[in-house]
Amino acid sequence: xxxxxxxxxxxxxxxxxxxxxxxxxxxxxxxxxxxxxxxxxxxxxxxxxxxxxxxxxxxxxxxxxxxxxxxxxxxxxxxxxxxxxxxxxxxxxxxxxxxxxxxxxxxxxxxxxxxxxxxxxxxxxxxxxxxxxxxxxxxxxxxxxxxxxxxxxxxxxxxxxxxxxxxxxxxxxxxxxxxxxxxxxxxxxxxxxxxxxxxxxxxxxxxxxxxxxxxxxxxxxxxxxxxxxxxxxxxxxxxxxxxxxxxxxxxxxxxxxxxxxxxxxxxxxxxxxxxxxxxxxxxxxxxxxxxxxxxxxxxxxxxxxxxxxxxxxxxxxxxxxxxxxxxxxxxxxxxxxxxxxxxxxxxxxxxxxxxxxxxxxxxxxxxxxxxxxxxxxxxxxxxxxxxxxxxxxxxxxxxxxxxxxxxxxxxxxxxxxxxxxxxxxxxxxxxxxxxxxxxxxxxxxxxxxxxxxxxxxxxxxxxxxxxxxxxxxxxxxxxxxxxxxxxxxxxxxxxxxxxxxxxxxxxxxxxxxxxxxxxxxxxxxxxxxxxxxxxxxxxxxxxxxxxxxxxxxxxxxxxxxxxxxxxxxxxxxxxxxxxxxxxxxxxxxxxxxxxxxxxxxxxxxxxxxxxxxxxxxxxxxxxxxxxxxxxxxxxxxxxxxxxxxxxxxxxxxxxxxxxxxxxxxxxxxxxxxxxxxxxxxxxxxxxxxxxxxxxxxxxxxxxxxxxxxxxxxxxxxxxxxxxxxxxxxxxxxxxxxxxxxxxxxxxxxxxxxxxxxxxxxxxxxxxxxxxxxxxxxxxxxxxxxxxxxxxxxxxxxxxxxxxxxxxxxxxxxxxxxxxxxxxxxxxxxxxxxxxxxx
Ligand code: Z2T
Numbered sequence: 001x002x003x004x005x006x007x008x009x010x011x012x013x014x015x016x017x018x019x020x021x022x023x024x025x026x027x028x029x030x031x032x033x034x035x036x037x038x039x040x041x042x043x044x045x046x047x048x049x050x051x052x053x054x055x056x057x058x059x060x061x062x063x064x065x066x067x068x069x070x071x072x073x074x075x076x077x078x079x080x081x082x083x084x085x086x087x088x089x090x091x092x093x094x095x096x097x098x099x100x101x102x103x104x105x106x107x108x109x110x111x112x113x114x115x116x117x118x119x120x121x122x123x124x125x126x127x128x129x130x131x132x133x134x135x136x137x138x139x140x141x142x143x144x145x146x147x148x149x150x151x152x153x154x155x156x157x158x159x160x161x162x163x164x165x166x167x168x169x170x171x172x173x174x175x176x177x178x179x180x181x182x183x184x185x186x187x188x189x190x191x192x193x194x195x196x197x198x199x200x201x202x203x204x205x206x207x208x209x210x211x212x213x214x215x216x217x218x219x220x221x222x223x224x225x226x227x228x229x230x231x232x233x234x235x236x237x238x239x240x241x242x243x244x245x246x247x248x249x250x251x252x253x254x255x256x257x258x259x260x261x262x263x264x265x266x267x268x269x270x271x272x273x274x275x276x277x278x279x280x281x282x283x284x285x286x287x288x289x290x291x292x293x294x295x296x297x298x299x300x301x302x303x304x305x306x307x308x309x310x311x312x313x314x315x316x317x318x319x320x321x322x323x324x325x326x327x328x329x330x331x332x333x334x335x336x337x338x339x340x341x342x343x344x345x346x347x348x349x350x351x352x353x354x355x356x357x358x359x360x361x362x363x364x365x366x367x368x369x370x371x372x373x374x375x376x377x378x379x380x381x382x383x384x385x386x387x388x389x390x391x392x393x394x395x396x397x398x399x400x401x402x403x404x405x406x407x408x409x410x411x412x413x414x415x416x417x418x419x420x421x422x423x424x425x426x427x428x429x430x431x432x433x434x435x436x437x438x439x440x441x442x443x444x445x446x447x448x449x450x451x452x453x454x455x456x457x458x459x460x461x462x463x464x465x466x467x468x469x470x471x472x473x474x475x476x477x478x479x480x481x482x483x484x485x486x487x488x489x490x491x492x493x494x495x496x497x498x499x500x501x502x503x504x505x506x507x508x509x510x511x512x513x514x515x516x517x518x519x520x521x522x523x524x525x526x527x528x529x530x531x532x533x534x535x536x537x538x539x540x541x542x543x544x545x546x547x548x549x550x551x552x553x554x555x556x557x558x559x560x561x562x563x564x565x566x567x568x569x570x571x572x573x574x575x576x577x578x579x580x581x582x583x584x585x586x587x588x589x590x591x592x593x594x595x596x597x598x599x600x601x602x603x604x605x606x607x608x609x610x611x612x613x614x615x616x617x618x619x620x621x622x623x624x625x626x627x628x629x630x631x632x633x634x635x636x637x638x639x640x641x642x643x644x645x646x647x648x649x650x651x652x653x654x655x656x657x658x659x660x661x662x663x664x665x666x667x668x669x670x671x672x673x674x675x676x677x678x679x680x681x682x683x684x685x686x687x688x689x690x691x692x693x694x695x696x697x698x699x700x701x702x703x704x705x706x707x708x709x710x711x712x713x714x715x716x717x718x719x720x721x722x723x724x725x726x727x728x729x730x731x732x733x734x735x736x737x738x739x740x741x742x743x744x745x746x747x748x749x750x751x752x753x754x755x756x757x758x759x760x761x762x763x764x765x766x767x768x769x770x771x772x773x774x775x776x777x778x779x780x781x782x783x784x785x786x787x788x789x790x791x792x793x794x795x796x797x798x799x800x801x802x803x804x805x806x807x808x809x810x811x812x813x814x815x816x817x818x819x820x821x822x823x824x825x826x827x828x829x830x831x832x833x834x835x836x837x838x
Contacts (some may be wrong), residue, residue, distance in 0.1 A: 134373070481807050682800075
């Protein structure tokens with residue numbers, strides 16, 4: 001693309017109405033946007049019109065910073081991080097941009113002077129739910145931290161037309177509804193059709209000899225897809241850095257339609273267009289499991305190829321020779337979803353840019369780095385060779401060649417070890433042949449990291465053990481983190497103000513500064529403020545639950561919350577066993593002294609995951625009985641909050657007293673919800689899994705409720721031969737709980753409804769609920785006892801927040817920069833580049 005030098009543009013004065021931050025200016029700009037962008041005036045404007053007018057007002061202020069940033073990055077050809085991810089779970093943009101611009105209060109005042117309520121307008125935004133859960137949200141937190149730390153970066157992904165489905169609950173069951181996040185338009189993105197990129201699929205390859213007599217391969221595709229970038233500016237907190245999230249939409253290339261159109265096959269051309277557009281239609285709603293679908297592989301090559309070609313164009317645009325690609329870019333692969341990048345970068349360098357194999361391989365390895373997010377075997381991506389070769393014939397050839405060189409290397413390091421070769425090969429040949437994407441990612445990257453200390457250790461000992469023995473120097477840990485901007489400042493303004501009134505506001509950028517709160521832990525005035533804030537937030541949630549679920553909740557009860565995707569390994573049903581245990585105790589002795597609790601659940605199940613959906617049904621069914629049983633006398637309430645999302649999460653974390661992090665040890669790679677709860681003053685009940693281990697280490701064991709088997713104990717028990725029935729027969733309370741469900745007590749007498757779930761527990765119990773049951777119940781009894789000592793609980797809550805500084809995503813990004821990316825910050829100054837310079 002050529003840029004046109006334009007004297008007038010160089011001298012453009014950006015109008016104050018598009019940059020000014022005063023209340024007066026914001027009001028003027030807001031009305032201006034309502035008029036000129038929405039085409040409305042106050043008398044007829046809808047709430048959504050007002051939201052849009054405000055969004056454009058804020059966007060204008062972002063654009064000034066965005067363009068300044070782009071100009072400086074381009075002029076200096078700054079080293080840049082490319083974060084490749086199939087998911088970005090951004091959450092609503094408006095509130096976050098107000099926080100990061102530092103104009104939340106001004107805007108609140110401006111809209112209120114116009115007779116509007118800011119909270120009301122924020123509520124209007126349909127969040128882009130372009131992710132499943134932890135992995136997608138982590139990508140979003142990392143983009144926020146990279147902008148805040150002034151690290152040049154690009155997030156690359158797919159602009160799904162339908163993000164994660166909306167969840168409704170009907171008769172206690174999950175029902176999926178398509179998510180139409182774009183139906184009112186998206187004010188935060190700018191489409192860049194002039195920067196479209198083309199991606200080939202299918203067809204076959206042909207060998208030929210080029211004019212210099214070298215062996216070359218030509219790929220004749222069956223289909224070409226056009227990728228159109230849509231860019232969203234992402235502003236750092238109180239910096240001028242605005243980086244870019246670049247998401248690709250799939251379209252049919254014009255030339256293809258025309259050919260068909262001319263030959264009279266109009267419907268055929270439209271069909272072709274629809275097939276192409278299907279590519280970016282919908283996010284696959286599976287968290288932690290891979291199904292090997294063709295369209296999913298097509299999505300992966302689509303966004304990876306668009307992104308790598310885009311980077312190469314940027315390299316050329318900045319006059320960097322292609323041999324220095326790895327100096328301009330470092331490419332982080334968010335799990336194996338973008339791991340095809342290894343073969344695609346090789347193909348681009350060799351086939352499209354005439355580079356030799358060895359040089360291309362060295363550049364590829366130096367550019368790429370791989371993050372693993374799971375140990376679950378069912379989540380490890382493998383593609384049947386036949387499917388892979390049909391869609392990506394050239395990539396398959398390249399992978400075979402990489403594999404050949406790689407296995408030679410393995411042979412040299414471990415001679416006469418054919419079993420090792422079989423285990424490590426990029427191709428699984430044990431039955432039907434598969435391409436193993438994690439192996440490809442390991443071989444093609446210079447860095448391999450896990451997302452919590454325990455997870456990295458288990459990767460090295462277990463899932464990637466052979467690769468650890470082969471390349472120990474590539475492995476490193478990067479414990480996850482979350483952004484305090486969205487998950488404290490934006491979502492919990494009351495706590496934010498209290499903290500800042502005591503220790504100033506440096507902690508927002510330097511989360512370790514929260515430790516200064518420890519000085520106030522014995523100050524009764526501070527403790528009582530801490531308590532009344534939690535109580536006020538709980539009141540808000542009580543009102544919401546009353547409205548949403550029609551359930552009356554006691555605000556003084558323990559708010560015991562488990563909010564995360566539904567999965568058997570996360571053990572929401574263990575939580576359910578605890579509820580029934582308490583219920584049984586009340587039924588046996590209605591006058592028993594029990595600390596009142598409200599059990600709150602939120603989360604979606606993958607649409608095809610029957611057992612997870614049955615667990616949702618079980619929880620709702622328990623709620624129906626427990627919430628309405630007069631014997632319970634409001635001491636227990638069970639609430640399922642439907643359609644858990646980022647927007648909703650922001651309301652939930654601040655209201656929690658107790659955070660449930662109860663996965664079977666060794667299964668949760670890290671967890672990040674655990675961090676968000678603890679940062680909002682909730683105490684954690686958890687197993688020694690993922691980042692729980694490190695959270696406990698930081699906050700102190702006396703401030704954390706630990707229970708259950710450790711990862712090594714889990715392995716040992718399974719190796720010995722685990723028999724869940726033994727626990728059932730020997731544990732009176734456990735038996736009563738299971739029998740209560742089996743009796744049909746929660747299913748109107750239907751004894752079949754929950755049988756599949758009970759059978760899976762009694763005869764398999766893959767995630768060891770029965771083995772951990774008693775430890776969990778004992779620990780919960782202890783929680784109830786501690787909660788009665790309100791001063792002690794408050795003290796523990798304050799110490800949790802004060803000691804959580806490590807879990808800022810700023811710390812994670814800082815570590816990635818140091819250990820993997822080798823990149824420095826590039827501060828952005830405003831003004832010089834757009835305004836008059838001669
Ligand atoms: C996901 O959210 C996670 C792992 C995946 O493995 C896939 C998805 Cl969609 C392929 C989660 C982990 O389960 C969680 O423990 C971790 O905290 C999170 O990724 C971010 O690393």
